[in-house]
Amino acid sequence: MRLWCLAWVGLEMMAGCRYQYAPREAVPDENLGMKMKKPKADFEYMHDLLNGFFKMPNIRSALRVIQEQQITGWEIWFQVEFARFLSEHISEPDWEREYAVEFDYRREKLGYFFKPDFIIRKKHWPKDRYVALEIKQHIQLGNCLTNMVADLAKVAKIRKSQLDLRSIWALGIFPYDPAIDVRAMIQDKLYGVGQPYHETRTATARIPRTKFSYALF
Structure with missing residues (x-):
């Protein structure tokens, strides 16, 4: 609890100045293989789902309790x-939790499944x-984005299987701070692992009343 308080105070103290994050140039990583697919239709559907989810009063109320009680x-x-x-949801998506997707074991030595x-599959998708x-x-925020990018980098190690992933997305939730350029940090983190930054496939927003x-990318 004390660490949470200190971190939160630190973020509040930064609010008086604009935090400028200078992104580096993208450096391709030969070990990552394929690049991440980011179809517009997939982004719009995921963004629409999250917008609806974060508008729910019970979700906002719970997030306020989480912050106030430092949970x-x-x-x-x-x-x-x-x-x-x-x-x-009205779109009637088909979904599963923690479906095991096989890694290419020749490049992944720590485990065989992601x-x-x-x-999630929207109704009427193939x-x-x-x-x-x-x-x-x-x-x-920095740790949250680092963990998100690390998950996305695993995509390159997924082997072809009976499940065809249209795309993969990372959602991160972190304390709001208007002084930090979140998009610039996302760009820098992605470039750091040799992956492109898709500005039009990235969403960042404050969760209202919390x-x-x-961030979604």
């Missing part, structure tokens, strides 16, 4: 609530063509 480790709660939201938090969503939350923000 940590709430990713599982978030995933359960998002699963319920998907089950009741289990995204969610795989069968077995899903988007994958990884969810991260952290009190430190002290949290989110």
Whole structure:
């Protein structure tokens, strides 16, 4: 709790000045293989889902309690609530939790499967063509983005299988700070692992009536 307070105070003290983050040039990483696919239709659907989710009064209320009571480790709660939201959504998506997607074991020595938090298929999309969503939350924005990018980098190690991933997306939730250029930080983190930054496939916003923000890319 003390660490949370100190970090939060530190963020508040930064609010008086604009934090400029200078992104580096992209350096391709030969070990990463394929680049991440970012279809416009997938981005718009995921963004629409999240906009609807964060408009729910019970979600905003819970996030306020999390901040006020300095609660940590709430990713599982978030995933359960998002699963319920998907089950009741008007678009009737097909979804699964932690579906195991096989790695190319020749390049992945630590494990053989990647289990995204969610795989989601919108109704009327081709069968077995899903988007994958990884969810991260952290009190430190930099750590949150680093963890998100690390998850996306795993895409290059997924082997062809019966499941065709249309695209993979990372969602991060972190404390709101208007003094930080979140998009510039995302760009820098992606370039750091040799992946491109897609400005039109990136969303950052404050979650209304809370002290949290989110990023989707």
